[in-house]
Structures are given as structure tokens and as C-alpha cells.
Amino acid sequence: MSQSALPSEWLTNFSDPYAILGVSIAADDRRVLKRYRMVAKLLHPDHYTSEDNTTKDLASQLFARLVNPAYQKLKQEKSRKENVSLLRLQVRRLYRDAPLAPQGDLARQLAQQPVNGVDVFYEQAIAQLAEAQYEPLEGFASLTQQLGELNLVYLQLKMGDVLMREKRTGLVSAAEAKPMQFTAAPADSETVSESYAQRHYRRAQEYMKKHNWKEAEQELRDAIKIEAGKSEYHALLGVVYLQQNLQSMAKVYLRQALKLNPKDSLACRFAPKVGIEVAASEHGQQNGKTVKAQSDKTPKKGGLFGLFRSKK
Secondary structure (H helix, E strand, O other), X not given: OOOOXXXXXXXXXXXXXXXXXXXOOOOOHHHHHHHHHHHHHHHOHHHHXXXXXHHHHHXXXXXXXXXXXXXXXXXXXXXXXXXXXXXXXXXXXXXXXXXXXXXXXXXXXXXXXXXXXXXXXXXXXXXXXXXXXXXXXXXXXXXXXXXXXXXXXXXXXXXXXHHHHHHHOOOOOOOOOOOOOOOOOOOOHHHHHHHHHHHHHHHHHHHHHOOOHHHHHHHHHHHHHHOOOOHHHHHHHHXXXXXXXXXXXXXXXXXXXXXXXXXXXXXXXXXHHHOOOEEHHHOOOOOOOEEOOOOOOOOOOOHHHHHHHOOO
16 A cells, blocks of 8 residues: 555545535535535645645545545436435434434534524535535544534434334334434533543554554544544544554644644654654744654654553
8 A cells, every 4th residue: 555545444434425525415416516626626736736745645535535436426416316315324223223412513503403494504514614624634534524414413303204203103113213312412421422532542552552553543533533622632543544654644633633732742743754844842842943854763662652651
């Protein structure tokens, strides 16, 4: 696998073509084409003339492996209906298996909208997230997941009566068919969510000690799904990708970590290795110079994992 290749496992996180393209599920041919052209312009190599090759490669691969296939699925009305049907099936499965508990702020707000305000709020929320979806690139994963969540919440709200009829006719068993709850999470749920995310994070550290990069990657991706605002999760995932020689992915997550916390020690330490300049004051230096990458130096064996051993 080349340095810039996107892992197949990572690509499987993005199965909703509406979310990938950043359009609402009510979009027609014209809106889909307009959005596709806009994204194509944002990801075109000419848009990255001042960026390094890693960023250019990432943009090209996002377009080739996600955006273009998504457009092919949405450019015709028949295929759009088929993809909406697949999303409805996903909502039904979620309704049977467990209550849908939106994680994103906009999805939670959508779930609490009055019936006559759902459509307007949904369209506005999609437009808000889509505006920053591909610029900068490091926001793509988080924003696309939020777009997908909005689509599921919206469809569930629109399908409310249908789901209840299915329950009454026995398509959903009485024991399983609990009403979908979209109420705000209780005050202590944040602590519970954080502990779950921390468990994934610590398991990732253990896997990294054993050089089991794939398992560590999965654990950190799960942690970020639960709590996307933790810089340490993004930083460590960036290091995992760096260890697998996936420079473009490492750069995305290290940059996101620095965006969340410019003083994140792990991100500051490894960001220069993928061409990200870090202010010296944020890297613990005494002067005002910029830290440069030292790609010719090999990290001391066990240096990274010493960080983990010190945290019990």
C-alpha cells in the first residue's frame, strides 16, 4: 500500500452517498449535480497548488474513492430512491435493536424539532455541515458522520407512523418495539460516554505496545465516534497511521488534534514528521522558531510507548 492510500477499513465508515456528497435526501438532479461540481472543484489538484503532495493525494483519493462513486449513486432518480430505501432499512434495524441516541448537536436538535419545523431545520443543518465538509480536509470524517446521522434522524422522524404500524402488525415484536427516544441525554451520560471512549483509548494503547496497528486503529476510531472532541484520540490515531506508513491519514488526524488542542504534546511531537509545522512555544521550546520535521531521525525504540507506561 502506498503512503497516500486510504485504508479500505476506513472507507467502509462512509456508506451513505448523501452524507458523502453533502446533500439532503430530498435533493433532485439539479442539486446533486451542483453539489458534485462544487466538491469536485474543492478537491481538484489546482486547489492545492500551495499544499504538499500528501494533501493533494488525499484530496484526489477522497474524490476518486468516495465522492465520485457517491455521485454515480445519486445522479439519477431511480438510484436515489434505492439509496433512500437502504437508509430506511437501516432506520428500521436501529429501531428494532436499540433506541437511536444522536451524538451530534445538530442531530439532537433536529430530533427535538416540532413536526412543522423538521424539514426546514434539516435542510439548514445539512447546508451548515456541508459548507465546511471538504475545506479543510481534516474535518471530512467528522462532518460526514454527522451528516449521515442527520439523515437517519430525519428519516426516523418522517417514518414515525410507518414504524408504529409495523409494530402493531407484528413486523416488529412487542418486546423489541420500544418507542424511539430522542430526548436530551441525562446529565450523567457524558461521564458514561467518556468512560466508554477512554476504554477504547486505553485498549488502543495496549495494542500499540504489541505493534498491533489495525486493532489499535479500530479502537481509536470507536473512541472518536463516541467523543470526537478529544485531541488525544486524534493524535494517537495519527501516530497509528504513521506507524503503518500512511502519511496522508496521519496528517489528517494529527492536524485535527492540533486544531482541537494546539498544545497536545503527542500531536506536537509527531506533526513535524508529516510536514506540519508546529509553533515552538506549543512544543515546549524556549525560542520563537518553528519546529521542523526531523524525518531523517529514527525515534528511539520504545519512546512512544514510554508515554503509555507512565499512565496507569
